[in-house]
Amino acid sequence: KRRNYPNGPLPLPVIGNMVPIMKQKPGYEAFRQWTKDFGDVFTFWLGTKPYIVVSSYKRLKETFILDGDTYADKAYQPFQEQFRGGQYGVIDTNGHVWSTHRRFALSTFRDFGLGKDLMQQKILIEVDEVFRKFDQNIGREQEIPGVFYNAGANVINQLIFGYRFDEEKQEELKKLKALMEFQETAFTTFKVQVQFFAPIVGRMLPGKSVEELLAEFTVDFYKFFDRQIEEHRSRIDFDSEENLDYAEAYLKEQKKKESEGDMELFSDRQLSNMCFDLWVAGLSTTHTTLSWIIAYVLNHPEVQKKVHEELDEVIGSDRLISTGDKNNLPFMNAVINESQRCANIVPLNQIHCVSKDTMINGVLVKKGTGIIPQISTVLLDETTFPDPYEFNPDRFIDEHGKLKKVEELCAFSVGKRQCLGEGLARMEMFLFISNFFNRYQVTPGSSGPPSLEKETMFNATPRKISAILTKRYL
Numbered sequence: 095k096r097r098n099y100p101n102g103p104l105p106l107p108v109i110g111n112m113v114p115i116m117k118q119k120p121g122y123e124a125f126r127q128w129t130k131d132f133g134d135v136f137t138f139w140l141g142t143k144p145y146i147v148v149s150s151y152k153r154l155k156e157t158f159i160l161d162g163d164t165y166a167d168k169a170y171q172p173f174q175e176q177f178r179g180g181q182y183g184v185i186d187t188n189g190h191v192w193s194t195h196r197r198f199a200l201s202t203f204r205d206f207g208l209g210k211d212l213m214q215q216k217i218l219i220e221v222d223e224v225f226r227k228f229d230q231n232i233g234r235e236q237e238i239p240g241v242f243y244n245a246g247a248n249v250i251n252q253l254i255f256g257y258r259f260d261e262e263k264q265e266e267l268k269k270l271k272a273l274m275e276f277q278e279t280a281f282t283t284f285k286v287q288v289q290f291f292a293p294i295v296g297r298m299l300p301g302k303s304v305e306e307l308l309a310e311f312t313v314d315f316y317k318f319f320d321r322q323i324e325e326h327r328s329r330i331d332f333d334s335e336e337n338l339d340y341a342e343a344y345l346k347e348q349k350k351k352e353s354e355g356d357m358e359l360f361s362d363r364q365l366s367n368m369c370f371d372l373w374v375a376g377l378s379t380t381h382t383t384l385s386w387i388i389a390y391v392l393n394h395p396e397v398q399k400k401v402h403e404e405l406d407e408v409i410g411s412d413r414l415i416s417t418g419d420k421n422n423l424p425f426m427n428a429v430i431n432e433s434q435r436c437a438n439i440v441p442l443n444q445i446h447c448v449s450k451d452t453m454i455n456g457v458l459v460k461k462g463t464g465i466i467p468q469i470s471t472v473l474l475d476e477t478t479f480p481d482p483y484e485f486n487p488d489r490f491i492d493e494h495g496k497l498k499k500v501e502e503l504c505a506f507s508v509g510k511r512q513c514l515g516e517g518l519a520r521m522e523m524f525l526f527i528s529n530f531f532n533r534y535q536v537t538p539g540s541s542g543p544p545s546l547e548k549e550t551m552f553n554a555t556p557r558k559i560s561a562i563l564t565k566r567y568l
C-alpha cells in the first residue's frame with residue numbers, strides 16, 4: 095500500500111507509526127526526525143490509515159497557501175458527526191456549510207473588532223477584573239492561570255452571548271469550566287489517543303471509549319448553549335440593526351434566510367454547534383498560550399527587565415494599554431511571538447484532506463487522502479529559528495530595534511482553514527500580557543520558576559504557575 099504515497103517511516107501492522115510519536119512528549123520530535131530523514135512531504139500511518147505530512151513553510155506555501163482550495167477540506171471522522179447530531183459547526187464541516195459559517199463568524203467578529211471597537215472594550219473590562227483579583231493577594235504567593243482562565247471565559251461568552259460571569263453566574267462558570275477541563279484531560283488518555291487513530295486496537299484497551307467520553311461531556315455543553323439560544327430568541331429585537339453578540343447576529347440571519355425559504359443553513363442545531371466550536375477552540379488555546387507566556391518570562395528574568403524598560407519608556411504610567419500602543423512596543427510583541435513559537439501548543443495539527451487528485455512533490459495523491467499542515471515542525475525549524483528550543487525574543491527584533499515580520503511563525507496555521515479566532519486571540523494576548531507586566535513586577539513563588547516541560551501527549555498545557563506580584567506604580 096505504501097507505494098502509492100510519498101515515502102516515509104516504516105509502519106508497524108495495526109498501530110502504524112504511533113510508537114515513535116509517543117516516545118517523546120508532546121510529539122514534536124518524531125515529525126522533526128522524519129522531516130530530516132524523508133524531506134518535507136512524507137507519509138506516516140496512524141493505525142492502518144496513511145496521512146501525508148507537509149512539514150516546511152516553503153512546502154506549506156506551495157500547497158495549503160497557494161493552492162488553498164485543494165487543501166481546505168477536513169477529513170471525515172465518524173465520531174464527530176455522532177456527538178454533533180450531524181454535519182454541523184465549522185471545525186468539522188466542509189463545502190457550503192463550512193464556507194458560509196466561517197465567513198459569517200469572521201464578518202461578525204470583524205464588525206465587533208473594527209467597526210465598534212466592542213471587542214477591545216470587552217477585553218479591557220476583563221483586564222480590570224484581572225487586576226482586581228490579583229491585587230487582593232498582592233505581595234503574597236498566588237496562582238496565576240486561574241484568573242486568566244475566568245477572564246478568557248468572560249471574553250468569549252461576552253462575544254457569543256453578550257454577558258460575563260459575574261458574581262451570581264459563578265456556579266454556571268464552574269460547571270462550564272469542569273466540562274472544559276474534562277474535555278482537555280479525558281481525551282489525552284492512552285486508550286483514547288490510540289482509538290482516534292487505530293479504532294480496532296483502541297477499543298480493546300481498558301477504560302472509557304471516545305464515544306462514552308463524548309456522550310458524557312457534550313450533553314451538558316449543548317444544554318447550556320440551547321438554553322442561551324432560547325433566552326436570546328425570547329428577548330431579541332429583530333428590528334434593531336446593531337448586533338450586540340454573535341448569537342443575536344446569527345438569529346437575525348436565520349430569520350432572513352427562513353423568509354427566503356431556506357430553513358436549514360442557519361438552523362438552531364448549527365448555531366449550538368458554532369457556539370461549541372467557538373467556545374472550545376477559543377478558550378483553552380488562548381488561556382494555554384497566556385500561561386506559557388508568563389511561564390517563559392518567569393524563567394527569564396532578563397526578559398522581564400527588558401519588557402519593563404520598554405514599558406517605562408513608551409507608556410511611563412499605570413494607564414491602561416490599548417491596541418493603539420501595540421506598534422510602539424516591539425519587544426513586548428517579540429516576547430508574545432517567541433512564547434507562541436516555543437509554547438507550540440498544537441503538536442499535531444488538524445487532519446485535512448485533498449479535494450482532488452493532486453501531485454505533491456512528484457507523487458500523485460488521490461482525492462480524499464488525509465494531509466496535515468504540520469506547523470509544530472515549522473516553528474522548530476532550525477534553519478529559520480536557530481537553537482529552536484531556546485527562548486529568545488530578540489530573534490523577532492531587527493537591527494533597527496523594530497519587530498521583524500517572520501511568516502514562518504504560523505502558530506495559527508496557514509491557508510483557508512487558518513484559525514478563525516486569530517484576531518481575537520492576538521488582541522487578548524496583547525492586552526492581557528502588556529497590561530499585566532505594566533502593572534506588576536512578577537517573581538517566582540517558593541517552588542521556583544514554573545517548569546517548561548511539556549507533560550502531555552498531543553497537547554502542550556503548562557503546569558501550575560504560582561508567583562508573587564508587586565505593583566510597579568503605587
Ligand code: HEM
Pocket residue numbers: 184185186196371372373375376377379380383439440443444467505506507508510511512513514515516518519
Ligand atoms: C492562541 C490562540 C489560538 C491558537 C494558537 C489557535 C490555533 C488554531 C489552529 C492551529 C487551527 C487549525 C487550523 C487548521 O485546520 O489548519 C485553528 C482553527 C480554529 N480556531 Fe483557533 N487558535 C487560537 C485561538 C482561537 C480563538 C480565540 C478562537 C475563537 C474565538 C478560535 C477558533 C478557531 C476555529 C473555529 C477554528 C476552525 C477554523 C476552520 O476550520 O475553518 N481559535 N486554530
